[in-house]
Amino acid sequence: MTHLSDTEQNRYARHLILDEVGIEGQEKIKNASILCVGSGGLGAPLLMYLAAAGVGKIGIVDFDRVEISNLQRQIIHGDSNLGQEKVESAAARMADINPHISIQTYNVAFTSDNALEIAQGYDLIVDGTDNFPTRYLINDVSEILGIPNIYGSVYKFEGQASVFNYQGGPTYRDLYPDPPPPEMVPNCAEGGVLGVLPGLIGMIQATETLKVILGLGETLSGRLLLYDAKKMSFRELKLVRAENAKIISKLVDYQRLCGILPRDKEDFERLNVVEVNEKINASWSPFVIDVRTREEAALLSLSFTDLQQSHEEIETVFSQIPKDVDILVYCRSGVRSAMACSKLTESGFKNVVNLEGGIQAWMVLKKKDE
Numbered sequence: 001m002t003h004l005s006d007t008e009q010n011r012y013a014r015h016l017i018l019d020e021v022g023i024e025g026q027e028k029i030k031n032a033s034i035l036c037v038g039s040g041g042l043g044a045p046l047l048m049y050l051a052a053a054g055v056g057k058i059g060i061v062d063f064d065r066v067e068i069s070n071l072q073r074q075i076i077h078g079d080s081n082l083g084q085e086k087v088e089s090a091a092a093r094m095a096d097i098n099p100h101i102s103i104q105t106y107n108v109a110f111t112s113d114n115a116l117e118i119a120q121g122y123d124l125i126v127d128g129t130d131n132f133p134t135r136y137l138i139n140d141v142s143e144i145l146g147i148p149n150i151y152g153s154v155y156k157f158e159g160q161a162s163v164f165n166y167q168g169g170p171t172y173r174d175l176y177p178d179p180p181p182p183e184m185v186p187n188c189a190e191g192g193v194l195g196v197l198p199g200l201i202g203m204i205q206a207t208e209t210l211k212v213i214l215g216l217g218e219t220l221s222g223r224l225l226l227y228d229a230k231k232m233s234f235r236e237l238k239l240v241r242a243e244n245a246k247i248i249s250k251l252v253d254y255q256r257l258c259g260i261l262p263r264d265k266e267d268f269e270r271l272n273v274v275e276v277n278e279k280i281n282a283s284w285s286p287f288v289i290d291v292r293t294r295e296e297a298a299l300l301s302l303s304f305t306d307l308q309q310s311h312e313e314i315e316t317v318f319s320q321i322p323k324d325v326d327i328l329v330y331c332r333s334g335v336r337s338a339m340a341c342s343k344l345t346e347s348g349f350k351n352v353v354n355l356e357g358g359i360q361a362w363m364v365l366k367k368k369d370e
Contacts, residue, residue, distance in 0.1 A: 001027060001031055002027070002030060002031055002056070003027060004023065004026060004027055004030060005100075007100070008026075008030070008054065008100055009023075011054070011098075011100070012026050012053075012054055015029075015053070015054075020214070020216055020217075021214065021216075025214050025216075026054060028213055028214055029053055029054050029055055029056070029210065029213055029214070030054050030055075030056045031056050032055050032056055032057070032123050032124075032213045033055070033056060033057035033058070033059070033121065033122045033123050033124075034050060034055055034057075034058055034059070034122060034123060034124045034125070034126055034209060035058075035059040035061065035118065035119050035122040035124070035125045035126065036050075036058065036059065036060055036061070036125075036126040036128050037061045037062075037110050037125065037126070037127060037128055037129055037134065037138055038061070038062055038127070038128030038129045038130070039060050039062040039074075039076065039086045039087060039089075039090040039128065040062070040064070040070065040073075040074050040086070040128065040130070040198075041073045041074055041128075041130075041154060041193065041197075041198030041199075041202070042127075042128040042129075042152050042153075042154065042198045042201060042202040042205065043060070043062070043074075043076070043090070043126075043128030043202065044073070044074045044075050044076035044077070044090070044198070044199075044202065045075065045076075045198070045199045045202035045203050045206065046126060046128065046202040046203065046205045046206035046209070047060065047076060047090055047094055048075075048076055048093065048094065048097055049203065049206040050206050050209060050210070051094040051095075051097045051098045051101055051103075052097050052098055053206075053210060054098065054100065054101065055101060055209075055210075055213070056101055056102060057101070057102045057103075057104065057122075058094065058101060058102070058103050058104070059103075059104040059105075059106065059118070059122060060087045060090055060091065060103065060104070060105050060106065061087070061106040061108065061110045061118060062085075062086045062087050062090070062106075062107070063107055063108050063109045064085075064086050065083055065084060065085055065086060066081045066082050066083065066084050066085075066086055066089050067082065067083075067360065068082060072195040073193065073195040073196070073197075073198050073199070074198075075199065076089070076090045076093050076094075077089045077090070077093075085107050087105035087106065087107050088105060088107070090105075091103045091105050106118055110129075110134055110137065110138075111137070112137065112251040112252065112253065112254065115137055115138075115141045115251060116141060116144065116145070116251065119141050119145055119147070120145065122145075122147065123147060123213070124147055124148050124149075124150060124209060124212060124213070125138055125141060125142050125145075125147055125148070125149050125150070126149075126150040126205055126209060127149060127150065127151045127152060127153075127205075128152070128202070128205075130153070132176075132179050132180070132258045133179075133254035133255050133257065133258045134254070135151075135153075135172060136172065136173070136179065136254050136257060136258065137251065137254045138172070139164060139165070139171055139172035139173055139248075140248045140251055140252075141251070142164065142165045142171070143165055143171060143247075143248040144248055144249065144250075144251075146165075147165070148163060148164065148165055148166040148212050148221075149163070149164040149165050149166075149171070149172065150163055150164075150205050150208050150209050150212070151163070151164055151172060151205075152198075152201040152202060152204065152205045153201070154193050154197045154198045154201050155193060156192060156193060156194070157194050157197065157228065157229040157230045158197075158226070158227065158228055158229065159197050159198070159200065159201035159226075159227045159229075160201070160224055160225060160226050160227065161201055161204045161205055161208070161220060161224075161225045161227075162175070162220045162221070162223060162224045162225065162239065163208050163212065163219045163220045163221040164221070166212060166219060166221040167221065168241065169221035169222050169239075169241060170221070170222060170239040170240055170241045170242075171241070171245070173242075173245070173246075173248075174239055174240065174241055174242050174245065175224060175239060177242070179257060179258040179259060192295075194229055196229075197227075197229055200227065200229075201227065204220075204225065208220055222238065222239050222240065223236050223237070223238060223239060224236065224237040224238075224239055266338075266341075266342070266345075267342075267345035267346075267352075268338075268341040268342070268344070268345050268352040268353065268354055269351075269352070269353045269354070270334075270338075270353070270354045270356050271353055271354070271355065271356060272356045272357060272361070273355065273356070273357050273361045273362045273364075273365045274365065276328065276353070276355055276362075277362075277365060280304075284326070285325075286325060286326040286327055286328040286353065287306050287307070287321060287322055287325050287326070287327050287328070288302065288304055288305050288306045288307070288327075288328045288329075288330070289305070289306065289307045289308070289309070289314075289321070289327065289328070289329045289330070289340070290302070290305045290307070290308040290309075290330060290331070290359075291308075291309060291310060291311035291314055291329055291330070291331050291336050291337050291339075291340040292308075292310065292311075292331050292332055292336065292359075293310050294308065294310070296332065300359065300363075301359070302330065302359060302362065307320060307321065310336075311331065311336040311337065311339050311340040311343075314340045314343055314344070315343060315347070318344075318347060318349075321344075321349065323348070323349060323350070325351075326351040326352075326353060327344065327349060327351060327352045327353065328353045328355060329341050329344070329352065329353065329354055329355065330354075330355035330358050330359055330362070331358050331359070332358045332359060332360055333357060333358040333360050333361075334354060334355060334356045334357050334358045334361075335358075337354050337355060337358060338354050341353075341354045
């Protein structure tokens with residue numbers, strides 16, 4: 001047990017006068033370690049408050065860079081961090097909040113290949129992600145390592161939170177035994193999110209993290225907390241551990257688990273922005289389809305776009321798409337466009353190409369060329 005210095009006792013004075021925390025509780029916080037997967041909307045507020053609270057070791061996993069559309073909600077980052085690795089931006093802000101903590105950054109995607117190695121040795125894992133494959137991965141890592149999983153998610157005006165795998169309580173797989181079809185899973189990039197919403201849910205996650213560390217109060221284990229910002233209302237659903245719950249002993253292919261087609265089974269081609277740019281400069285002239293929402297397209301589109309239709313309704317415009325030319329499909333990052341490419345090839349379209357990285361990567365490339 002590492003004890004508090006005089007400086008730290010002054011810093012955490014408002015904790016120390018709480019009978020439920022005191023010196024002993026604050027030293028538990030100081031000696032605790034948490035791994036947060038994601039430093040975006042949910043990760044931003046919870047990382048700052050856990051740093052301020054004095055959690056001794058905090059790991060951050062994120063492979064993304066700060067872009068301007070993040071700043072409406074990801075308050076750990078600022079204008080001066082645009083283009084910077086998110087883990088480095090977050091770590092710098094946390095160190096400024098509290099220089100007495102240790103911060104470990106992992107600028108990588110959290111995958112089946114590295115997840116157990118990264119999470120080994122942490123007391124808790126906090127889910128700050130926005131996609132089903134990584135949520136199932138976090139759940140299974142939590143079960144294999146026997147550590148609690150502090151869960152949160154947001155979409156549009158609604159959020160939810162819970163504590164999984166805590167003291168024999170239910171897990172994420174008890175909430176979602178089977179992943180929904182990929183086409184039924186919109187994310188914040190597609191549907192949007194009220195900027196303050198992840199702040200509130202992230203704060204709930206931070207609160208539950210401290211309660212677990214301190215063994216304090218009644219956690220959200222066994223309860224799913226649902227929040228509706230438009231109604232300003234909270235409600236709860238009871239969760240129980242499935243009697244026949246499968247014991248998780250190894251990690252699997254979570255893309256395949258969630259119904260995302262393996263790339264070696266795809267009937268379309270994937271090209272990154274550099275490759276597409278070179279082909280266009282060499283007189284390639286494909287039929288270009290933007291499969292983002294109408295609202296996204298109104299903000300920014302490629303000037304040579306021929307057709308705009310959301311990936312969910314791409315079938316409604318098949319008659320407008322020529323079958324005798326190459327087809328280039330793009331979205332924000334390449335995920336929705338890949339789904340649209342699958343629908344196109346399944347319907348008989350040939351020479352379909354997905355723009356890997358989407359318009360986001362395209363704009364970065366063009367900015368470098370300026």
